[in-house]
Amino acid sequence: MADPISQAVSAIIISAVGATGAAATAITVATTIVVNAGIAAAATALTKPDVGKDGNPTEWRADPDAPLHFCIGRGGAAGQIVHRDEYGPDNMYQSIVGVIGAGGPIKAFVSWTFDDQPVTFGAGGAATSSQWVNEMWVTTRRGLQPDTALSSPSSLKNGASLPGWGSSSKLSGKAGYMLTMAENSKRTAYPTGEPKPLVTWEGCYGWDPRQDSTYPGGSGSCRLNDPATWVWIDNPALGALKWGIGFWEGASTGGGYGVPQACSQVGGFGSKVDGIDVAAFVDAANIADANGWTVAAYPSTADDKAQVMDALLQACGAIYAERAGKISCIQRAAPRASVVTISAADTAGPLELDTSVSRIGRINTIQPRFWSEANRWQMTAAAEVTASSYQTEDGGKRTRGVDFPYVRSVQQVAELAALQIAHTRESFRGVIPLKPHLQRIRPGDAFTITEPGFLLDGQKCLCLDTEFDAATGVHRVTFVSETDAKYPFAYGQSPTPPAPATLSPYAGPPAAPSAPEWSLSASSITEDGATVPILVVEGEADNATIDQVVIEFRPHGVGAEWGGAGVEAPSLVRKEIGGAITPGTAYEAAVSYRRGKELSERLVLGPVTTGVFHTPLAPDSVDGLTDIKKNTVAPTFLSFSTGTVALSGTTPTKVAEVWIDVAGTDSPVVVEFNGLVNMRHDPSGSFDAILELRRSPDAGIGIQMLYLTVPALGGANDSVLGMFPLKIKDTPGAGTWRYWLRMWSTASNMTTQEVRAPFMQATENKTNED
Numbered sequence: 072m073a074d075p076i077s078q079a080v081s082a083i084i085i086s087a088v089g090a091t092g093a094a095a096t097a098i099t100v101a102t103t104i105v106v107n108a109g110i111a112a113a114a115t116a117l118t119k120p121d122v123g124k125d126g127n128p129t130e131w132r133a134d135p136d137a138p139l140h141f142c143i144g145r146g147g148a149a150g151q152i153v154h155r156d157e158y159g160p161d162n163m164y165q166s167i168v169g170v171i172g173a174g175g176p177i178k179a180f181v182s183w184t185f186d187d188q189p190v191t192f193g194a195g196g197a198a199t200s201s202q203w204v205n206e207m208w209v210t211t212r213r214g215l216q217p218d219t220a221l222s223s224p225s226s227l228k229n230g231a232s233l234p235g236w237g238s239s240s241k242l243s244g245k246a247g248y249m250l251t252m253a254e255n256s257k258r259t260a261y262p263t264g265e266p267k268p269l270v271t272w273e274g275c276y277g278w279d280p281r282q283d284s285t286y287p288g289g290s291g292s293c294r295l296n297d298p299a300t301w302v303w304i305d306n307p308a309l310g311a312l313k314w315g316i317g318f319w320e321g322a323s324t325g326g327g328y329g330v331p332q333a334c335s336q337v338g339g340f341g342s343k344v345d346g347i348d349v350a351a352f353v354d355a356a357n358i359a360d361a362n363g364w365t366v367a368a369y370p371s372t373a374d375d376k377a378q379v380m381d382a383l384l385q386a387c388g389a390i391y392a393e394r395a396g397k398i399s400c401i402q403r404a405a406p407r408a409s410v411v412t413i414s415a416a417d418t419a420g421p422l423e424l425d426t427s428v429s430r431i432g433r434i435n436t437i438q439p440r441f442w443s444e445a446n447r448w449q450m451t452a453a454a455e456v457t458a459s460s461y462q463t464e465d466g467g468k469r470t471r472g473v474d475f476p477y478v479r480s481v482q483q484v485a486e487l488a489a490l491q492i493a494h495t496r497e498s499f500r501g502v503i504p505l506k507p508h509l510q511r512i513r514p515g516d517a518f519t520i521t522e523p524g525f526l527l528d529g530q531k532c533l534c535l536d537t538e539f540d541a542a543t544g545v546h547r548v549t550f551v552s553e554t555d556a557k558y559p560f561a562y563g564q565s566p567t568p569p570a571p572a573t574l575s576p577y578a579g580p581p582a583a584p585s586a587p588e589w590s591l592s593a594s595s596i597t598e599d600g601a602t603v604p605i606l607v608v609e610g611e612a613d614n615a616t617i618d619q620v621v622i623e624f625r626p627h628g629v630g631a632e633w634g635g636a637g638v639e640a641p642s643l644v645r646k647e648i649g650g651a652i653t654p655g656t657a658y659e660a661a662v663s664y665r666r667g668k669e670l671s672e673r674l675v676l677g678p679v680t681t682g683v684f685h686t687p688l689a690p691d692s693v694d695g696l697t698d699i700k701k702n703t704v705a706p707t708f709l710s711f712s713t714g715t716v717a718l719s720g721t722t723p724t725k726v727a728e729v730w731i732d733v734a735g736t737d738s739p740v741v742v743e744f745n746g747l748v749n750m751r752h753d754p755s756g757s758f759d760a761i762l763e764l765r766r767s768p769d770a771g772i773g774i775q776m777l778y779l780t781v782p783a784l785g786g787a788n789d790s791v792l793g794m795f796p797l798k799i800k801d802t803p804g805a806g807t808w809r810y811w812l813r814m815w816s817t818a819s820n821m822t823t824q825e826v827r828a829p830f831m832q833a834t835e836n837k838t839n840e841d
Contacts, residue, residue: 118381118384118385118390118473118491119473119474120378120379120381120382120385120476121375121378122370122374122375122378122379122382122476122477123374123476124138124371124373124374124375125137125138125140125371125373125374127449128140128146128147128148128149128369128448129147129148129149129269129447129448129449130149131149131150131152131169131267131268132149132151132152133151133152133153133155134151137151138371138372138373139172139173139174139337139338139371139372140170140171140172140173140369140370140371141172141173141174141274141275141318141338141339141368141369141370141371142171142172142177142246142272142273142274142275142368142369143274143275143304143310143313143314143366143367143368143369143370143383143477144273144274144304144305144307144310144365144366144367144368144477144479145181145271145272145273145274145305145365145366145367145444145479146271146272146274146367146368146369146442146448146479147269147270147271147272147444147447147448148171148172148269148270148272148369148448149169149267149268149269149270150169150170150171150247150248150268150270151169151170152167152168152169153168153169153170153247154167154168154233154235154236154240155167155168156233156234156235156236158231158232158233158234159227159228159229159231160228160229160231161256163228163253163254163255164227164231164251164252164253164254165251165252165254165265166223166233166236166249166250166251166252167249167250167265168221168233168236168247168248168249168250169247169248169249169250169268170242170245170246170247171245171246171247171248171270171272172214172245172246172272172274172275172369173214173244173245173246173318173320173337173338174214174244174275174318174319174320174329174337174338174339175213175214175215175216175218175244175245175246175275175320176213176214176215176216176218176244176246176275176276177213177214177246177272177273177274177275177276178213178272178273178274178275178276178303179213179272179273180211180213180246180248180270180271180272181270181271181272181273182270182271183209183268183269183270183271184268184269184447185201185203185207185266185267185268185269186266186267187269187447188201188266189201190203190207190209192208192209195208195224195225195226196208196209196210196211196224196251197224197226202260203252203260203266205253206252206253206254206255206260206261207250207251207252207253208224208226208249208250208251209248209249209250209251210222210224210248210249210251211246211247211248211249212242212245212246212247212248213246214242214243214244214245214246214247215243216243216244216298216320216321216322216328216329217241217243217322217328218241218242218243218244219238219241220236220237220238220239220240220241220242221236221240221242221247221248221249222238222249223236223249223251224251227251227253233249233251243320243321243328244320244321244328244329244337246272248268248270250265250268252265269447269448271444271448273303273305274303274304274368275303275304275313275318276298276301276302276303276304277301277302277304277309277310277312277313277316278293278294278295278301278312278313278316279291279293279301279302279304279306279309279356280293280312280349280352280353281353281356281357282302283295286349288353295316295331295344296327296330296331296333297327297330298327298328298329298330304366305365305366306356306359306360306364306365306366306387307359307364307365307366307368307383307384307386307387307477307478308352308353308355308356308358308359308383308384308387308389308400308402309352309356310366310368310383310386310477311352311355311380311383311384311387311389311400312347312349312352312356313339314338314339314340314370314376314379314380314383315339315340315342315347315352315380315398316331316339316340316341316342316344316347317331317336317338317339317340317341317342318336318337318338318339319331319332319333319334319335319336319337319341320334320335320337321334321335322334331343331344337372338370338372339376340376340380340398342398346396346397346398347397347398347399348394348395348397348398348399348400351392351394351399351400351401351402351515352399352400354402354515355384355387355388355389355400355402355404356387358387358388358402358404358405359387359388359404361405362388362404362483362486362562363480363482363483364386364387364388364478364480364483364486365479365480365483366383366386366387366477366478366479367442367444367477367478367479368382368383368386368476368477370382377391382476382477383477384400385475385477385478385487386475386477386478386483386487387402387404388402388403388404388486388487388490389401389402389403389404390403392514392515392535392536393514393536394513394514394515395513399514399515400515401514401515401533401535402515403490403494403533404487404490404558405558406553406555406558407515407516407517407533407553408517409517409518409519409531410511410512410516410517410518411509411511411512411516411518411519412518412519412520412521413503413505413509413518413519413520413521413522414520414521414522415522417505417506417508417509418503418504418505418506419504419505419506419543419544419545419546420504420545420753421504421753422501422502422503422504423501423502423503424499424500424501424527425499425500425501433465433469433495433496434469434470434471434492434495435457435458435461435462435464435465435468435469435492436455436456436457436461436462436468436469436470436471436492437455437456437457437470437471437472437473437488437489437491437492438452438455438470438471438472438473439452439453439456439472439473439474439475439484439485439487439488440452440453440472440473440474440475440484441453441474441475441476441478441479441480441481441483441484442475442476442477442478442479443479443481444479450474450476453481453484453485453488454485455470456485456488456489456492457470457492458492458560458568460567460568461492461496461568473488473491475487475488486561486562486563489560489561489562490557490558490561493554493557493560493561493568493569494557497551497552497553497554498552499551499552500535500549500550500551500552501549501550502547502548502549502550503547503548503550504545504546504547504548505545505546505547505548506544506545506546507539507544507545507546509546509548510537510539510546512534512537512546512548513534513537514534514535514536514537515533515534516533516534517531517532517533517534517553518531518532518534518548518550519531519532520532530552531552531553531554531555532550532551532552532553533550533551533552533553534548534549534550535549535550535551536548536549537549543820554569555569556569556570557569580666580669580670580671581614581616581617581664581665581666581669581671582614582664582671583663583664583671583672583673583674584610584612584614584662584663584664584671584674585613585674586674588610588611588612588613588662588674589608589609589610589662589674589676590608590609590610590676591606591607591608591658591659591660591676591677591679592606592607592609592679593605593606593607593658593679593680593681593682594606594607594647594682595682596647596649602682603649603652604649604652604653604654604681604682605647605648605649605652605681606624606647606648606649606652606658606660606679606681607645607646607647607648608622608636608645608646608648608660608662608676609644609645609646610644610662611643611644612641612643612664614641614664615641616666617641617664617665617666618641618665618666618667619638619639619640619641619664619665620638620639620640620641620643620662620663620664620665621635621637621638621639621662621663621664621665621670622635622636622637622638622639622643622646622648622660622661622662623635623636623660623661623663623673624636624648624658624659624660624661624828625658625659626653626656626657626658627657627658627659627677627678628657628678631714632714632715633661633673634651634714634715634747634827634828635747635749635827635828636648636660636747637747637793637794638665638792648660649745649794650745650746650794650796650830651745651746651747651828651829651830652681653681654681654682655680655681655682656680656681657677657678657679657680658677658678658679658680658681659675659676659677659678659679660675660676660677661673661674661675661676662674662676714827714828715825715826715827715828716746716825716826716827716829717824717825718750718814718815718816718821718824718825718826719815719824720815720816720818720819720820720821720824721815721816721817721818721819722815723761723763723813723814723815724813724814724815725811725812725813726746726812726813726814726826726829727744727746727811727812727829727830727831728809728810728811728812728831729742729809729810729811729831729832729833730807730808730809730810731807731808731810731833731835732806732807733803733804733805733806733807733808733835734805734835735805735835736804736805737802737804738802738805738835738836739800739801739802739835739836740800740801740802740803740808740810740833740834740835740836741798741799741800741801741833741834741836742764742776742797742798742799742800742801742810742831742832742833743796743797743798743830743831743832743833743834744764744795744796744797744798744812744829744830744831745794745795745796745797745829745830746794746795746826746827746828746829746830747793747794747795747826747827747828748760748791748792748793748794748795748814748825748826749790749791749792749823749824749825749826749827750783750790750791750792750816750821750823750824750825751789751790751791751792751821751822751823751824752783752789752790752816752818752820752821752822753822757782757783757789757818758782758783758789758816758817758818758821759780759781759782759783759816759817760780760781760782760783760791760814760816761778761779761780761781761814761815761816761817762777762778762779762781762795762797762812762813762814763775763777763778763779763812763813763814764776764777764797764799764810764811764812765810765811765812765813766801766803766808766809766810767808767809767811768806768807768808768809769809770809773809773811776799776801776810777797777799779797795826797812808833810831810833812829812831814826
C-alpha cells in the first residue's frame with residue numbers, strides 16, 4: 072500500500088496558540104520547516120551493540136593480560152589458560168587450568184566437547200566416553216566465594232600432581248577447571264596435541280526483585296545484599312540489571328562474600344541500587360518471561376560497559392534510557408496503556424515534529440545472526456525476517472544485517488528482528504514542551520494527544536526521553552509514534568504488518584484579505600496643540616476562521632522593510648498608525664490574517680501621502696517664570712528608521728539617539744520617542760521590558776533621565792506588544808547634547824525581542840533671554 076507519510080513535509084513545527092489571560096485552546100501548524108535528525112536517529116535506528124572485543128569465546132588461549140569474562144544465562148566457551156605443566160613418570164601427564172568466568176559462582180558446567188567430540192566424566196573426573204577413557208580427567212570449581220583449589224586426579228600413577236599448584240591455589244569467585252591428560256608409551260593418545268575444549272555452562276546468579284518480599288510487589292527470600300539467596304539468571308532484562316549492579320568478589324567487613332558495594336567490583340557498572348530504575352528492568356523482565364526469551368551473554372572487561380548493557384537489553388527488546396538520573400530502560404516489546412492524554416492547554420510552546428523516516432533508515436528485511444548452541448556456540452545466521460507488503464511499499468527489498476550476540480534462540484532472534492523492522496517504520500517522532508504538571512510523563516510511558524483539528528489528534532506516542540527546565544517550568548518530552556499492531560505481527564500472531572500512523576488533515580494558512588475589505592487613507596490628529604500626520608487603515612475581516620489581524624506599514628518606493636503597527640482582534644474595523652509617521656511622505660500599508668502560527672499573504676494598500684506637521688504658537692511663559700518668543704522653536708534633530716532593531720536578552724541595546732545644539736542656558740528641550748515594541752517569551756514565563764533614556768554631552772554613557780519597567784502580560788505566551796510613545800521635557804543648559812534610548816528584557820531566553828520603526832526627535836524652545 073502507499074505510504075501516506077512519504078508525501079508529507081519532512082518536518083514541521085506544531086505550536087499551541089493562546090490568548091492573553093486564558094489557556095491555549097487549539098493547536099495548529101506553523102509555516103516554519105525544521106529537520107530534527109537527532110530525534111529521528113534515536114527513535115528509529117537499528118540496535119547494533121558492539122561487543123566481543125576479546126575475540127571468539129570458543130578459542131582456547133593463554134594470555135596473562137587477558138580480560139575477565141562473565142557468564143550470564145547459558146553459553147559456551149573454551150576458557151582462559153592460567154596454568155599448565157607436564158609431570159609424572161616420563162612426563163606422561165599434562166594438566167591445564169582454565170578459567171571460564173569471574174564474579175561467580177556459576178550454576179553449572181553442563182557439558183563438554185573436545186575437538187568437537189562430546190565427552191562425559193564420572194567419578195573422580197575421569198572420562199567415561201570417547202577414545203580418551205582412562206586418559207583424560209576434568210575437575211571443576213563453580214567459583215564459590217570462598218572456594219577450594221582445583222586438585223589433580225587422585226588416580227594418577229605414583230600420586231603425581233600438578234607442580235606449582237597446591238591447596239592455596241584457590242580461584243575463589245572464578246569458575247574454572249583442570250584438564251588432565253595422560254599420554255601412553257606409544258604416544259598415540261593425543262597424536263595431534265591436546266584437544267581443544269568447549270564447555271557449555273549455565274552462568275551467574277543474581278538478584279530478582281520479583282522474588283524479594285522487601286521489594287514492592289515481590290514475593291520470596293531473594294535479597295540484594297545476600298548472594299546466598301540469589302537465583303540463576305536466564306532472563307536478559309535481569310542480566311542487564313545484574314550488569315548495572317555489577318559483579319563483586321571477595322569478603323566484606325560483615326563477613327559476606329560477593330556483596331554489592333561491600334566487596335571488590337570486578338565487572339559491570341557497579342551502581343548502587345538507588346541509582347537504578349529497578350521497576351523498568353522488572354517490567355522488561357516480565358515481558359521477556361511472557362515471550363519465553365532467554366539470554367546467552369559472555370561479556371568481558373575488554374568490552375565497553377555501555378555496549379554490553381545495550382546488547383543485554385537488545386536481547387529483551389528494550390533500549391537503554393536514563394530516568395531522573397538513574398540507569399533505566401524502555402521495553403519496546405509489548406504494547407502499553409497511555410498514562411495521560413494531552414491537549415493544547417497542556418503544551419508550553421512549539422512542538423518539533425519530524426514526519427519522515429529516511430530511506431536509509433527505513434528497512435523491510437533483517438538478516439539476523441545469533442549465538443547458536445547447535446553450532447558450537449558460533450555466531451550463526453538465521454533465516455531472513457521480512458514482510459512482503461513492506462517490500463511492495465518500498466519498491467523492493469531493503470536488507471540490513473543485525474547481530475544479536477546475547478540471544479541463543481532462533482525464534483527469539485526472529486521476533487526481535489521483526490520488532491526492529493517495525494520500530495524503524497514508525498511514522499513520526501518529535502519533542503513536545505509541556506507544562507510542569509505533566510512531569511509525571513517519564514521515559515517508557517505512553518501518552519495520547521487529543522486535540523480536534525490537530526495533526527496528531529488521537530495518536531498514541533511513546534516517551535523516549537525528558538528534560539525539565541526548572542527556570543521556565545517546561546517539561547520537554549522526546550517521543551516517537553507507537554503502533555500497537557506491530558507486536559502481534561512480530562510474534563507471528565498476525566500475518567499482516569501494521570499500516571503506518573497517519574497525520575490528521577492540515578488546513579494550511581488562511582486566505583489573504585481581499586481588496587474590497589480594507590482601505591488606507593492619510594489623516595491627522597492633534598496632540599498638545601500640534602497637528603500630527605497619521606495613517607488610517609479601515610475595513611472588516613470576512614474570514615470567520617482567523618485569530619488575528621496583522622497591520623504593517625512602510626514608506627513607499629524606497630525598498631524599506633515592513634514595520635509592525637499592531638496585531639489586532641478579528642473584530643478590528645479601524646486602525647490609526649502614528650508616532651513614527653513623517654510629514655509629506657508617501658506610505659503604503661499591509662493587512663494579513665493569522666490563524667494560529669500561520670500567516671496569510673499580505674494585502675498591500677496605498678500609497679497615500681501624509682500631511683504637514685503644524686507646530687502651535689509657543690505660550691507666553693513657561694511655568695509663569697520666563698517669557699518665550701512666539702514661534703521660536705529650534706530646528707528638530709530626529710532619528711527615524713523603517714527597519715527593525717533586534718534586542719539581545721538582558722543586555723541593554725541602543726534603539727535610537729538624537730544630537731541637539733542647545734543655545735539657551737535655561738531653554739527647555741522636549742524629547743519624543745515612539746516605536747512598535749515586540750517582546751515575547753515562549754513558553755510562558757514572567758519577564759519585564761525595560762526602557763531607559765539617557766543624556767550625555769558626548770558619546771559616553773551619560774546620566775539616566777528615565778527608567779521605565781513594563782511587566783509582560785500573563786498567559787500561555789507572555790508578551791509585551793504595542794507602540795511605546797514617550798515625551799519628556801528637560802533643561803540641559805547650553806551646549807551639544809546627545810539623547811539616546813536603550814531597551815532590554817529581564818529574561819535571557821526570549822522568543823522574540825525587537826523594536827520596529829523607532830522614531831526619536833528633540834526640540835528646543837528658546838526664551839527671550841537667549
